[in-house]
Amino acid sequence: MAEWNIHDEGFKNVTQNGKITGFQVKIQSSYYRGIALSLIEDYEVTVDGETFKQDQIKFGVGNRNYALGEMESLIDVRWPWLEPAVLMVNKPGGLKPGIHDVQVIYLYRVSYMEARATTAAFSKKLTLVM
């Protein structure tokens, strides 16, 4: 895990219809190639010790947001290697401005590894301005 796996840019609250519905955080793949969305098995976000599971998160690539269940069959939609994915986390009221401990974990299948899926875990202190 490196400083660039979680982006400072893009960490903010998300507003829909005038209400703060949650927050977003951008991650950059630690793998050495882009992958099909169908290879992603799970993801979760933990902020200041509060964990949000996959059903509270949408995965955003290429200007579209996906639920994990939707991604299972998407063998030809890609998370491009250099494009940060945007994790949109549902949390009414969002996060308070200030510094937060953010951790992102995601699992994806790598076909030549002994384990069924590989875990990527990134953590960083991020500043939420608004």
Next chain:
Amino acid sequence: MTNEITRKEFLQTIAGAAAVAAMPTLTSYAQPKPKIKLGVCTYSYNGDLQQRRMTFEDCVADMADLGAEGIEFLGEALLPAYPNPSDQWIESWFSLLDKYKIKPVAYTAFIDTRLYKNRALSAQEIAGRMEIDLKIMKKMGLKIYRGLGSSWDHALELPPGSVWAKAGVKMEDVYDKVMPLLDKYDVTIAEEIHSPEQLSSDLMKRIMDYILKNKTKRIGFCPDMGIFQFRMRRNAMENSIAQGGRKNIIEFIYQSFEKNVPQEKILAEVEKMGGNPVELRLAGPSGIYHGNYNDANRNKPEDYLKYVPYTYHVHGKFWEMTEELKEYNISYDKVIPVLIKGGYDGFICSEYEGSRDVFQASIQLRRHHCMLRRLLMQA
């Protein structure tokens, strides 16, 4: 007085005739420079690319500057809108190659056998996925497909009991389906032989059998130089400790490995010692035995000679070039002569896999090419 006879008299003898047959021809007598060419895999620059220090063009400029002749391109990393590059991008690719005088050589390909969560791909489907990359290669003028090679067993048979393993697809089934495509797209698969593969393995034998049985030049080998690793990477133990392993347990694992204790036995011991996740992982199947050699299992460079005639590409894997211009872990000085002796005339594409800090690739690749040029000139 000497007992020398004239050359004519010598040739008239039976011994002379046999000796002539065995003699190198006049051209080889002149010890021609090895025909081996040098290139770079774009994978080498992944750290700089991910950290935005370099663009793809910067990478091509860098490899041209250090004297590389050819490029190996990692499609799923660098092709915009993979797998559908625009015509405009293809044009820019050729302009770039022309501008920097770099030849298109190889394509680093992958197969996601676990593409679907709940089912395996058939051999036909796998060939279909390979065809996606073959089409790209044709557009890009790339002729060598870096294949899964020693990872086929992993991709088709792991995890044990999984829905993918149960399908029982064999590497040879995939080859049967893909062979007609190789002629269609004029591509050769160079199967990557990657550590911890042993040259005496069943898989090496199966690939050779397939090549010989089908009398084909469309499938061959791409040895990754990591298969000739002769010692641990520098600070390997310290790095394991830095990751959270406890000194006594980490030392136990490394020492057991060097003493050729079987992996399962090391893991059992670590479990008894109450190993933490870092320690358990190191002692597990994806740990110290994955990608490292102890002396029971080390490959000898001379054992590769018989595979050279079937070798169409080489991955110049390296992790650390010292200031003495030697690779700290891999015996290049013993391997290059074997490639030359076997008549290898393809590319060695440097594959840097050391620290991903910015600038390191450019520094290390230059040292690597210095070493390779020296070893080739010494031949």
